[in-house]
Amino acid sequence: MERKDNFIRRQLSTKSRLVQAPMLGVTTPEMVAAANDAGALGSLALGDLAPATCEQLIRATKKLTERPFAVNLFSHHIPLLTGDLRIQYNRTKDFLERLAAEQQLEVVFPEADDLQFTDYRDQLDVIIEEGCRLLSVTFGCLDPVSIDRLKDEGVVLMGTCTSVEEALHLQRIGMDIIIVQGIEAGGHRGSFLGGRYPQIGGLSLLSQVRDHVDTPLIYAGGVYGGRTAKAAHLLGADAVQVGSMLLCSRESALLPFEKEQLRRTKETDVVLTDTFTGRPARGLRNAFVDLLQDSGYVLPYPYQNKLTQPLRQIAKLQQNAGLINIWRGQSSPQFSEASTKEILLGLSADIDSFPTNENQ
Template identity: 30%
Template sequence: MLSPFANRLGIEHPLIQAPMSGSTPPALVAAVSNAGGLGSLGAGYLEPQAILDQAAQIRALGDRPYAIGLFVLPDEFEADMAAVAKAREQLDALMAQEGLDVRTSLPARWAPRFSDQFAALCEARPAVASFAFGVISPAQLGELHRRDIYVIGTATTVAEARAWVEAGADAVCVQGAEAGGHRGTFLHSAEDAMIGLFALLPLTVHALAAGAGAAGARAAGARDVPVIAAGGIMDGSSMLAAEVLGAAASQLGTAFLTCPECSAAAAWKQDLLQAEDHQVATIRSFSGRAARGLRNRFVEAMPEAAQGLPYPVLNALTAPLRRAAAAAGRGDLLSEWCGQAASLVRPQPAAELVARLMHEYRLARRALAS
């Protein structure tokens, strides 16, 4: 029996593949959607035309619902160019020391314009649009709803979840501290928003239940808002555990990183297989924004001058270095984003992984009912 959430989106399983920017090519997105989950294109780094091109590729691979995920950012950024010059000098020295024949350069823009990305998303018209790093404007949310696009907002605290509900989001994805990749935090410091998923999830479900107020009373005109669980979920039994705590669906990212359809670098995939729990840390070294991944050689050797640069400035400066490291098979110099349970990855085609996850989920349900 389909859950109300899955039924609303037209998917078969309460399973979302996370929109991991840079690692979710159309082949992965379509494979998950065609298998009955909700595949997600992480478009945070993509220029508008690339969003349209990749959306067209996803549609060409199947007609199932899919999502596009964006980072909510200002259109323009100002950078301290003296700090940038010092950071470039030290980053270039580090790359020379590590034997990589690549150097930093100043990009035409620090990041794509969010307003242009948003316009491309609207034109692509996916079934779902998801957002992190902030809340979109009422006008933007209305634009999506006029196109019948379901809106999911990312939250790392109860207050952020409430902000998304007040803005009119259709669902909220709570990102526990265990989650890999960039933190979606926007109302707090990253350090203050490192709340474990299985604490954050029931707190959020309780807070959003039919618009409950401080005393738990139902507010006039309140609506039930589905809560999606994200962070450290790697198997079907964990999906069921999240459901027991009130989740309408589970969002998995790291679990899909070692699928052959995923575009993560081969060295990164290999390192995940040997990852130890204490190696997963909150890192700012690659992008200037808190993110969860493996503490590797680059993190340890990161020049002090670069550590104060904000996102997306630092992210743009390290991009060519990360590409060169991937080409050289140097996982230890890559941003090896991953969740807390990274070593539980199971390399296999995405459709097989979806089937395996749902088999585990059904077995866990039967065991719980017995």
């Protein structure tokens, strides 16, 4: 097998130096393969999906592309549901039941004792068995035993940071690549240290992380064209990761009404909210956000996520945009419906059209 450091260098020196962002609920095997076809690095989002589902998705992706792709999962800590948190869970469930009844939606919310979670270590078994060569994680870092195990298997490890402190931590525990996520980014904050959610803008964060670590960096947040990608390269990114640009692409799993909603929104309707999942995420403000913000009915992640999930699933079936989460970042791309390959090749050409000389 090719040496790991050569492999990393080659992955990050693809002509475009682009990474297709893993986006749970949006990314499909077809999107990952199309990104690979464009010369970018495709990333398959596995979030907290059950190991059997992870296996199916990885196998489906392998059928569509021969090139390596990254898999991505949530490596978070799950607080115990006891004491006050359990009382709060039941109060929030009652509140959501009343909301569903008012909206005439028949929703069965899970009882606290019926909740099921995926341990990321079980997902790792599948990732290793399937021979995945790159793994990115968000919401946390991996435990030392898993890191050793993955390193022994030659898997390239990528962790997400939202502060310099988190970047230093990821470097210290031996991550091969650090994904630097600016506050502009669509979707969840990948933060994991100190129980806080840093809100540092990409310009400040990327430049300062570059000053402090020598690990290869991928920048994520607000990249929507050649100029923004080039700016990230100048600030020290070895590659850039794009998510929002691909939300309406042909291979996106979003439904037509969600794509329409994305196109209609004004930039001022894009907010950071923890109301859907209990972890701040950037997306469209709607009736649900307005109702729950500051309501006292927001549980910590992943409980809010598990509790609101059945409501969101039914609202989605009914095309009710007021009750579902639609994530997107601060930059407003064209939300093109072209293929992922075309969008990424276009971005690549746009990057090339900017002068490479930093003084120009």
